[in-house]
Amino acid sequence: MDHEEVDQLERVFSTHRAYFLQRIERRIGMNPYVDFAAEDVLQEAFADAHRAADQLKSQEQAAIVAWLEKIVDNRLAQTFRDRARLKRGGPNWRNAAADGSIRALARELADQNAETGSDRYLKREVKDAIRDAIQALPDQQQRIVTAYYLDHQSLDQIAAEEELTKGAVRSILFRAKQTIKELLGNSSRWYSQK
Numbered sequence: 001m002d003h004e005e006v007d008q009l010e011r012v013f014s015t016h017r018a019y020f021l022q023r024i025e026r027r028i029g030m031n032p033y034v035d036f037a038a039e040d041v042l043q044e045a046f047a048d049a050h051r052a053a054d055q056l057k058s059q060e061q062a063a064i065v066a067w068l069e070k071i072v073d074n075r076l077a078q079t080f081r082d083r084a085r086l087k088r089g090g091p092n093w094r095n096a097a098a099d100g101s102i103r104a105l106a107r108e109l110a111d112q113n114a115e116t117g118s119d120r121y122l123k124r125e126v127k128d129a130i131r132d133a134i135q136a137l138p139d140q141q142q143r144i145v146t147a148y149y150l151d152h153q154s155l156d157q158i159a160a161e162e163e164l165t166k167g168a169v170r171s172i173l174f175r176a177k178q179t180i181k182e183l184l185g186n187s188s189r190w191y192s193q194k
Contacts, residue, residue: 132183
């Protein structure tokens with residue numbers, strides 16, 4: 001997309017800014033638990049539109065407005081999903097490689113090539129805290145967490161050993177992670193970001 005087309009996109013966005021803001025606020029107003037501003041969503045939507053500007057097929061104003069409506073709606077829906085995911089306890093508890101997951105943390109901790117002594121000390125402290133939290137879990141949760149995250153067994157293998165369904169194993173893992181987060185308190189967020 002050339003400079004003139006980007007200018008046209010910005011003009012259309014600027015002209016219809018109040019309309020897009022009202023569109024977002026109307027949907028946000030339906031949800032009493034919203035913890036973000038419509039202005040923030042609009043800003044992100046505009047950034048999304050800039051990134052996707054080369055996908056715009058028509059230069060007619062009505063087509064651009066419709067395209068921008070779709071981007072605004074998608075950004076708002078994504079914002080709602082992201083907030084709900086965070087309230088449930090993380091980016092995506094089903095994804096084992098997700099940031100903040102026990103597996104991702106264990107993988108990071110397994111790296112013994114720390115650059116400084118304080119890094120090695122911190123990793124040892126984190127390992128000890130997680131180990132203590134796992135030991136505080138009920139027996140079944142301990143076995144399942146250890147088998148899945150440390151022994152790298154599949155959900156199917158664990159389900160067979162524990163005589164449970166795969167869904168039950170997944171549920172137990174989720175509850176165990178929640179308990180570990182509670183046991184670690186606010187430090188669990190800090191640990192998962194390191």
